[in-house]
Structures are given as structure tokens and as C-alpha cells.
Amino acid sequence: MPSAEHFLTHVRSELLSLQEAGLMKAERVITTPQGATVRLADGRSLINLCANNYLGLSSNEAVGAAAQATIASHGFGLSSVRFICGTQDIHKTLEQRLARFLGTEDAILYAAAFDANGGLFEPLFGEADVVISDELNHASIIDGIRLCKAQRRRYRHNDMADLAEQLQQARAGGARHVLVFTDGAFSMDGTVAQLDVMRRLCDAHGALLAIDDCHATGFMGATGRGTHEHHGLLVNGRSKVDLITGTLGKALGGASGGFTAGPAPVIELLRQRSRPYLFSNTLAPAIVGASIAVLDLLESSTTLRDRVHANTRHFRQAIAAAGFEIKPGEHPIVPIMVYDAVLAQQLAARLLELGIYVVGFFFPVVPRGQARIRVQVSAAHSIEQLDAAVAAFAQAGRELGLVR
Numbered sequence: 001m002p003s004a005e006h007f008l009t010h011v012r013s014e015l016l017s018l019q020e021a022g023l024m025k026a027e028r029v030i031t032t033p034q035g036a037t038v039r040l041a042d043g044r045s046l047i048n049l050c051a052n053n054y055l056g057l058s059s060n061e062a063v064g065a066a067a068q069a070t071i072a073s074h075g076f077g078l079s080s081v082r083f084i085c086g087t088q089d090i091h092k093t094l095e096q097r098l099a100r101f102l103g104t105e106d107a108i109l110y111a112a113a114f115d116a117n118g119g120l121f122e123p124l125f126g127e128a129d130v131v132i133s134d135e136l137n138h139a140s141i142i143d144g145i146r147l148c149k150a151q152r153r154r155y156r157h158n159d160m161a162d163l164a165e166q167l168q169q170a171r172a173g174g175a176r177h178v179l180v181f182t183d184g185a186f187s188m189d190g191t192v193a194q195l196d197v198m199r200r201l202c203d204a205h206g207a208l209l210a211i212d213d214c215h216a217t218g219f220m221g222a223t224g225r226g227t228h229e230h231h232g233l234l235v236n237g238r239s240k241v242d243l244i245t246g247t248l249g250k251a252l253g254g255a256s257g258g259f260t261a262g263p264a265p266v267i268e269l270l271r272q273r274s275r276p277y278l279f280s281n282t283l284a285p286a287i288v289g290a291s292i293a294v295l296d297l298l299e300s301s302t303t304l305r306d307r308v309h310a311n312t313r314h315f316r317q318a319i320a321a322a323g324f325e326i327k328p329g330e331h332p333i334v335p336i337m338v339y340d341a342v343l344a345q346q347l348a349a350r351l352l353e354l355g356i357y358v359v360g361f362f363f364p365v366v367p368r369g370q371a372r373i374r375v376q377v378s379a380a381h382s383i384e385q386l387d388a389a390v391a392a393f394a395q396a397g398r399e400l401g402l403v404r
């Protein structure tokens, strides 16, 4: 007879097999705000190179002050979904400000970008439609597409010839609407999608183009609008990408929250039908107020955006000069290639002893034999901190025989 004990035995054996495969993720406990340096529960202070804190806004004073002022003016929580009593004036303001920042007609807030992607496809696309997705797209995009009835197609990562082939086949199959969806910037490689090429291909096949710009909003492009601006697809302040999803949980302050931006009727239909929007609590006022302050900051100056790129150029140049192989590019995500999974873990562990917090990624997060250390550069880092990190990399790399 199956029982709770029987079930727990099954769960324990699942955990054991994760452990045996070396796939258990341990959570490191931090006792300070997120920043260029953090302190661990055991008291060690580390230079932090693994946060999505691209602009250093996670512990920015003005942003924190805006959050506190908004708690004073609008309270802590709303205890409601948006369509009952969870919409304040500031929620409408933030949606308008995000739309303006990204160059779209409107925007809709979610509790997370995971929800924005999870709730995007099912209300908009059905059996007659085709969604074409990059094979390395984020898990939330994959899940969101699974929830809709549209025909699904995948193209090889960043492979424009394969995308053209998929578009052709979708059209040949008589699709009603065709949507191409890609991460604007890919988190494991720092690759920026070829949106200029993709826009031309989509236009040639009458397809819509959508991006998830979680690793770009706030700092990619000349004024930090994102990968569409980076690729010249923000013309006179208007986005040439049809739909943009994004997060408030990375460069834009790093708390939590997500959004979808696009044409007004699309956003309106999402308000009516998108399940994570309809059936999940409104965004906390403090986050909304702080996010408006973040947009004020980014629209008034490109200082932080410029700093993260200057820091990135410095770090990429210095780590390459130290003999490490990096994936080329200009994104603050800098993959330092180790290839061997065990070596990558040893390198990360040694760096931690040397006061540098980085994480090794290996299969199944990246392909087998492609293990790496992913460094994420921030505007909050000083040049001295970045140089100290490179020196530690060089020392640990020499000890492990990775560099000379």
C-alpha cells in the first residue's frame, strides 16, 4: 500500500541521485546587502563577481530611499491582484515609464519575469499559430510556450540560416501568425542575439519578433534601453521589436518584478487573459516606487551604463592578458572557459579562498565539456577590485596549471 513514507523514500532517493551526480546546488549565505563586496555568514568578505547587479543599483542609496518613501506614501502591501484593488497610481506610472523607456505603446507588470514569459503566449497564440524559439532560450520562455497550443519550432542557437529555414517551413505550413522569440542576451555566453538580422528575416516572412531582455534592460545600447537599441532597432524612441519582456530583478534595482512591453492592444489583452497577472498578487508598492526612481536615474544620465561597459572592457582585456580564454563579446557577462567540469569547480573553490566570489558552471547548465567560470562585471566594481580579481585568477590558474 503506498504511503507518505513510501513517497518520502522516493524523494530521498531522488536527492541522493542528484548528490551522486554532483548536481546538488548549495546556497551560500550572505549577511550584507548585495554589492561589489559581500560578507558570508562565516565572516569572510569577498569581491562579488556573480550578481546580476550590472548597474550597482541593488544597494543604491537613492533607490532604497525611494522604496522607503513609497512605503510611507503607499503602504507595504496591497493584498490584492491588480483587477480587484491592487492597482495604485504608481503602478500605472511605472507601466507608462517602462513603455516610454523601451519605446513601446504600453507595458504590463508581473510579479517576476518568469511570470511575464509564463503568461505571454497562451492568451495571444493558438493552434493556428507558430512560435519559433532559440534552442537556448530561458526556462521561463520554454515553459510559457509549452502552456500555449501554438505549433512549436526551435532553431539552433543564434543560427540565422536555421531560423530562416524554420520561418519558411512555418509559412509553408499555412501558419496564421508566426512569432520568433529570443533572449536579447544569453546568460551563459553573454552572446547578444542578432536582432538586426532577425528583424529582416521576420519582415521577409511576415513574422513578429519578441525578445526577453532580462540581461540587457538598463545597460545595453547607447542609453541602456536594451539589445534593440544596441542593434539600431530603437528608431526615434520607437521599438522595432514587437514585444519585449524583462525583469526588475537584475540591472533595474535587483529586487523582483517583471514586465511585458508592446503594442497597446496586446498589453490590454494580456490584462484581460494572462493568468499570472490575473491570479497573482500585485507588485509591492516599495518596488514600484523604487523602480520609478531607477528609471529617473537612467533617463537623466548614462553614467552607470557607461561605467559597467568601461569596467567590462577593462576586465575582459586584463583577464585575457593573464592568459585565460574568454568568450569574445562586449557584454558584462564574461565566460572564462575551463572546459573541464572538475577543474572549473576547483578554480571557483580556490578563488573563494582568495576572496573572489565566482561560480563554476558545467553540464547540464552548459553543454558537456564546456565548463566555465561566469564573471559578471558591475558598475559598482572599482578598477582596483577588478584588478585584484584578475590577480587572484592568475594565481589560482597557475596553481591549477590552467595558465602559465
Ligand SMILES: *Cc1c(COP(=O)(O)O)cnc(C)c1O
Pocket: 111, 112, 113, 114, 115, 138, 140, 183, 187, 212, 213, 214, 215, 246, 247, 248, 249, 256, 257, 258
Ligand atoms: C533572470 C531571467 C528571467 C527571470 O527573471 P525573474 O524576474 O527573476 O523571474 C527570465 N528570463 C531571462 C532571460 C532571465 O535571465
